[in-house]
Amino acid sequence: MIHRLKSQCSKKQLREIRAFVEKVLKSHEMPDIEAYQIVLAVDEICANLIIHSHHCNVEESFEVCIDYQDKEIIFEIVDDGLAFALNQYSEPNLKEIIRTKKKGGLGLMLVQRIMDKIEFTKRNNKNVCLLCKKIEGG
């Protein structure tokens, strides 16, 4: 079964997105600490998308899909805003972030540490961010 949530491009929606992801994970009895991290990873991707790809335009929207399989969970975050180029991303240096007092740049670092696979692709003229997480014992 694929779970779907359509959301406005507003930072205020992040709470609802987290609740949606958490509910799906809990319904599959995922342990608390693991569920918390996965919720965080999805939150980070959605926050980046809302802020950088859609400039918080509430007239625009995107979709979060969760496919909970036997051995892994697959998340797809689908939108038609500005595409993100993962190949142009390099992990920031923490000391540099401190020196420049830059508040961003940590989100994708967290996602990379939490998820087993991250891909940004195009499908039917839409941007698709694919996140995969292997399930413990799966």
Add this chain to the structure above:
Amino acid sequence: MVEITAETRDGIHELIVVGEIDASSSIHLDNAISATMENGHQKIMVNCEGLNYISSAGLGVFMSYLDDFEAKEVKFVICGLNEKVNHVFELLGLENLIKIVATKAEAQAYLNDSQA
């Protein structure tokens, strides 16, 4: 949604954070720390006993003040992180950059220790 209250006692300025800090609410943490710095406090404790979620936006706020804390010789400590929130700090190794202790009592002891 996050609620932040401030209290100064015995030279320690305590920010009590309750709720969730994400990309939407991190501005409140930023404003609270900024006001604390403007008021010239030298010993700052962020009490996170009531914090049940933090995303990179919140971590980024803490990171953005570390340079100022060092330059202005401000002692800064975070206490009361629950296991899940603490793990987010650890995912990025921030416990090596920010002073984090388990309890409020430990935070007070650190701030009052002139050798630390």
